[in-house]
Amino acid sequence: MNEKRLLTPKRWGNLAPYLLMLPTIALLCWLLIYPVGNVFYTSLRQEMLSRPKQNAFIGLANYMKIAGDKVFWEALGNSLRWVIAEVGLQLVGGLGLVLILKKKFRGCGAFRAILFLPWALSGVLVSMLWSMMYYENVGVLNDLLQNLGIIHKAIAWTGNKNTAFWALVIAELWRGIPFFSIMLLASLQSVPDELYEACRVDGGSPFQGFFYITLPYVKETLVLTTLLRTIWEFNSVDLILNLTGGGPVHKTTTLAVYLANTARKDGNFGYGSALAVISFLILLVFAASYLKMSGFGKEEEM
Secondary structure: OHHHHHOOHHHHHHHHHHHHHHHHHHHHHHHHHHHHHHHHHHOOEEOEOOOHHHOEEOOOHHHHHHHOOHHHHHHHHHHHHHHHHHHHHHHHHHHHHHHHHOOOOOOHHHHHHHHHHHHHOOHHHHHHHHHHHHOOOOOHHHHHHHHOOOOOOOOOOOOOOOOHHHHHHHHHHHHHHHHHHHHHHHHHOOOOHHHHHHHHHOOOOHHHHHHHHHHHHHHHHHHHHHHHHHHHHHOOOHHHHHHOOOOOOOOOOOHHHHHHHHHHOOOEHHHHHHHHHHHHHHHHHHHHHHHHHHOOOOOOOO
């Protein structure tokens, strides 16, 4: 009697969707859940390539070491400065640029394509381009500034502790501003022109149109793109490693770069995994708090 119940078409029909989802679930577990779980497990161990015989479970020792690690706290401070500078300037620059791109003019398609080109380039290629421009002896930036009389001798932009951080900021701005422009332009194209026309008829200024029409329409896009860009910039590694390597004297060492150097150069995967877990928790708390404060996904009350 029990066997007949298990084999009824109705029961098989109820199970069919779950059976069809099993391959996808298995793939997600293999590609996502297992690696994340393995990082958490490795963070509780001493895992060093140089001393494999000493690898063992050490509990929370790596996390206790992080609490007293001066380089970690300096890297965390650099990460916060990096994210605030990059996301804030990219947002302002992208919003200003998209207000220009929204207007129709001759050749606007080619102009948009050229402006969006940096976003399509790989981080390694962008690093190479800016490295050649920042080069102390034959770099185009030093040559241009010297010819204009702004500086009197060549500057090692990525090797000077006073200029290295902002040199990286400028290079990343060139690559990151198009991201905001692309996302905001797509959102702005959905704003009816009649609203701006009604604003002008009622005597509204362009600033009022921007604050009362443009911003409310792009709010959801702004929140999402800002969150995504914050996560990406917090985890940014390629540009910093290729241009400065985290130097000089840790002035450009962010938490992501410190993590990469710890695991890649030092071969200390246990401590590197603990740093990765801390980074994950910071971003998780930030994302949850940011989405809650911004009211993302909640429809405004009529």
